[in-house]
Amino acid sequence: MKFSIIAVGRWKSGPEKKLFEHFATRLKPSIEIREVNVQRKCSIDDLKRKEAELLLAAVPVGASIVALDKIGVAVPSSALAKKLGQWQDCGIRHIAWLIGGVNGHGTAVLEKANLTLSFGPQTWPHLLVRGMLAEQLFRAHSILIGHPYHRD
Numbered sequence: 001m002k003f004s005i006i007a008v009g010r011w012k013s014g015p016e017k018k019l020f021e022h023f024a025t026r027l028k029p030s031i032e033i034r035e036v037n038v039q040r041k042c043s044i045d046d047l048k049r050k051e052a053e054l055l056l057a058a059v060p061v062g063a064s065i066v067a068l069d070k071i072g073v074a075v076p077s078s079a080l081a082k083k084l085g086q087w088q089d090c091g092i093r094h095i096a097w098l099i100g101g102v103n104g105h106g107t108a109v110l111e112k113a114n115l116t117l118s119f120g121p122q123t124w125p126h127l128l129v130r131g132m133l134a135e136q137l138f139r140a141h142s143i144l145i146g147h148p149y150h151r152d
Contacts (some may be wrong), residue, residue, distance in 0.1 A: 001084065002094040003137055004032040006058045008051050008101035009126050011035065019131030023138040031134055034058045044103050052106025055098050063094040064114045068129060069105050072116035077136060081143035083115070099129055 011017055011033070024031040036054035038047055059065060064087065075083075087095070098109055110116060119132060142149035 001088050001092070002029055002032070002060075002063075003027070004034060004060055004063065004094065004096045005099065005130055005133060006034045006036065006055050006096055007099035007126065007130060008036055008038075008055065010037060012127070014127075016125070016127040016131050019128075020134045023131065023134035026138050027134075027141060031137065033130070038101075047101065048103050048106035049108070050106075051101045052108040055100070055105075055109055056112060059096040059098075060094055063096040064092050065096050065098060065109075065112055067098045067100070067105055067109050067113035067116045068119065068133065069100065069110065069116050070118055070121070070123075071104075071110075072118035074118045074120050077139050078143060080117075080136060081140035084137075084140050085144050097133055099126055099133075102126070 020031075020033075024033075036051065036058055038050045038054065042050065056065075084095075098105065098113070100106070100109065119129065124132065139149060141147075
């Protein structure tokens with residue numbers, strides 16, 4: 001199964017990027033990152049709408065969409081692994097994980113998402129979320145193949 005993370009904002013070198021790379025490169029194929037950014041100032045509503053348009057335009061053809069958002073459901077790692085396994089069994093071969101900007105996702109993303117997930121009620125830096133997601137995808141893969149990385 002292929003994974004693309006499509007995120008608002010640009011990478012900077014630092015520990016967040018190293019964390020992402022540590023887990024992303026352990027998956028085969030490695031996780032692809034696509035970044036989008038709105039270049040001009042506008043109202044929060046316009047910004048969310050424009051970011052949503054850019055995020056959705058970057059989704060690979062045929063990919064299922066998972067939005068990461070504070071309004072999403074928080075699931076244990078084992079439940080995420082089970083969901084990924086179900087999708088794979090149903091023939092889904094590519095999942096696009098969308099990370100919005102500082103104001104959250106626009107309505108269009110939330111409406112098109114096949115699933116909306118949350119990493120809990122805390123607020124996380126967007127660059128850190130990329131690494132956290134990569135780790136959870138590696139963990140889910142480990143669960144599905146019976147690798148001992150995951151322990152309950």
